[in-house]
Amino acid sequence: MTTLFDTMTGSVTQLINPGQDTFSLYVCGPTVQDRPHLGHGRIVATYDLLRRHLRQQGLQVNLVMNVTDVDDKIITRAAQESTSAEAIASRYEAIWWETMDELGVERPDSTPHATDWVQAMIIKIQLMIDAQAAYVIEDGVYLRIASVPHYGLLTKQAFDQLQPGNRVEVNQAKESPLDFALWKRVDVSELGFDSPWGYGRPGWHTECVTMSIELLGPTFDLHGGGMDLIFPHHENELAQAQVLKTPFARHWAHVGFVEMNGEKMSKSIGNTFDLTEAIRLFGGRAVRLAYLRAYYRSPLEMSESTLNDALASLNRIDNFLDRGPYGRPEAGAVAAFTRAIDNDLDTPTAFSVLFDHVREGNTLYDLRQFDSAADKAATVHAMLDWIGLAPTTERLSIPPEISEAVEARQQAKQNRDYATADALRAVIEAAGFAIFDTKDGTELRKDRRLVIDRPSNEASSPEN
Numbered sequence: 505m506t507t508l509f510d511t512m513t514g515s516v517t518q519l520i521n522p523g524q525d526t527f528s529l530y531v532c533g534p535t536v537q538d539r540p541h542l543g544h545g546r547i548v549a550t551y552d553l554l555r556r557h558l559r560q561q562g563l564q565v566n567l568v569m570n571v572t573d574v575d576d577k578i579i580t581r582a583a584q585e586s587t588s589a590e591a592i593a594s595r596y597e598a599i600w601w602e603t604m605d606e607l608g609v610e611r612p613d614s615t616p617h618a619t620d621w622v623q624a625m626i627i628k629i630q631l632m633i634d635a636q637a638a639y640v641i642e643d644g645v646y647l648r649i650a651s652v653p654h655y656g657l658l659t660k661q662a663f664d665q666l667q668p669g670n671r672v673e674v675n676q677a678k679e680s681p682l683d684f685a686l687w688k689r690v691d692v693s694e695l696g697f698d699s700p701w702g703y704g705r706p707g708w709h710t711e712c713v714t715m716s717i718e719l720l721g722p723t724f725d726l727h728g729g730g731m732d733l734i735f736p737h738h739e740n741e742l743a744q745a746q747v748l749k750t751p752f753a754r755h756w757a758h759v760g761f762v763e764m765n766g767e768k769m770s771k772s773i774g775n776t777f778d779l780t781e782a783i784r785l786f787g788g789r790a791v792r793l794a795y796l797r798a799y800y801r802s803p804l805e806m807s808e809s810t811l812n813d814a815l816a817s818l819n820r821i822d823n824f825l826d827r828g829p830y831g832r833p834e835a836g837a838v839a840a841f842t843r844a845i846d847n848d849l850d851t852p853t854a855f856s857v858l859f860d861h862v863r864e865g866n867t868l869y870d871l872r873q874f875d876s877a878a879d880k881a882a883t884v885h886a887m888l889d890w891i892g893l894a895p896t897t898e899r900l901s902i903p904p905e906i907s908e909a910v911e912a913r914q915q916a917k918q919n920r921d922y923a924t925a926d927a928l929r930a931v932i933e934a935a936g937f938a939i940f941d942t943k944d945g946t947e948l949r950k951d952r953r954l955v956i957d958r959p960s961n962e963a964s965s966p967e968n
């Protein structure tokens with residue numbers, strides 16, 4: 505059964521209840537004011553791993569990831585570039601999803617946008633005011649921390665030791681420095697919305713508590729994000745949930761920081777934290793591998809050498825898979841791999857299992873034990889597939905001359921005309937296809953992709 509470190513209890517806990525068939529997950533998403541950085545990629549890749557892992561065990565996973573499309577930083581950037589906040593938000597949201605696609609991250613089940621949920625936030629704020637837990641002052645509406653039954657549950661610090669985070673502005677009119685804005689009044693010339701407390705914008709903490717409850721219900725399975733969100737963001741979401749008498753998330757999980765303290769990235773990398781650029785230089789699979797093979801809660805150094813190492817490891821795996829066809833995966837080996845992931849996403853152990861099989865498989869090829877090697881290849885492929893790292897499998901159209909060459913080669917082999925068969929293999933390989941003979945027929949791969957379309961004489965005309 506899958507376990508995960510729960511920030512709330514401070515221990516590794518059982519994630520799934522017996523008999524549970526769906527899993528609801530809310531992960532704090534991007535504020536779309538800039539390109540995603542390496543820290544964002546790690547968070548998103550980690551929850552993508554968890555989602556795939558749970559789904560492959562038969563659970564139906566419902567992942568909600570919000571898009572903060574109204575925020576001071578978006579508005580500042582729009583002013584700098586003399587454009588609208590909407591234009592900035594839609595530009596960077598498009599880049600966000602394209603980059604996550606490149607990272608092999610599946611899109612969430614829903615991606616609520618803050619601007620679409622303002623009315624629901626206003627209703628929640630009114631409920632908090634009605635409960636005497638929020639108050640109105642000149643510049644907006646604030647949550648009264650003193651009215652929260654248990655503040656600091658996630659942060660694990662006494663109330664009087666908590667300091668306002670850097671997202672909290674100093675405001676002398678507040679009853680307590682920790683009180684945070686649910687609604688901020690803004691000038692009518694700025695992007696904003698009408699409310700009972702004047703024209704303004706909702707607070708970020710109110711956005712997430714509202715959209716998670718509205719989309720997943722008053723209780724859901726897991727609330728996730730990066731460790732930097734524990735305080736104040738998640739603590740303040742939880743504070744509002746308490747005031748609203750909502751049970752809220754059953755578990756909380758947080759992904760460690762990405763650090764760049766050591767070796768500096770070379771000039772070629774440009775903006776050092778830019779995920780889109782790292783993917784352009786190293787490829788999405790190598791960046792994904794760099795993230796996933798580290799334990800998700802530990803700090804991760806993402807230097808140029810980290811990415812070079814990840815690319816070299818990926819090449820080692822792919823070169824092994826390129827040595828022959830896939831046989832049958834060894835169920836016990838795949839189970840050892842997934843069992844490690846089950847244990848608080850222990851991917852370092854899972855990857856050591858995977859690399860053991862790459863090493864053993866290469867030895868089997870060297871010993872010309874091709875059937876056993878093919879089974880190792882299938883085993884490694886199944887492991888990669890589990891975590892979203894398998895070489896892409898897609899239907900490629902096969903040019904008619906290649907289909908004909910494959911057919912003619914089969915015929916030549918049947919006639920024991922090995923000279924012709926070898927000449928035809930050379931023709932097929934010259935066109936960029938790798939060809940393998942398996943028990944089930946001929947297997948073609950191109951650019952490390954398994955070609956699913958079996959060659960046939962009725963092959964459709966090549967594209968363009």
Ligand SMILES: [Zn+2]
Binds near residue numbers: 531532533712737
């Ligand atoms: Zn959030």
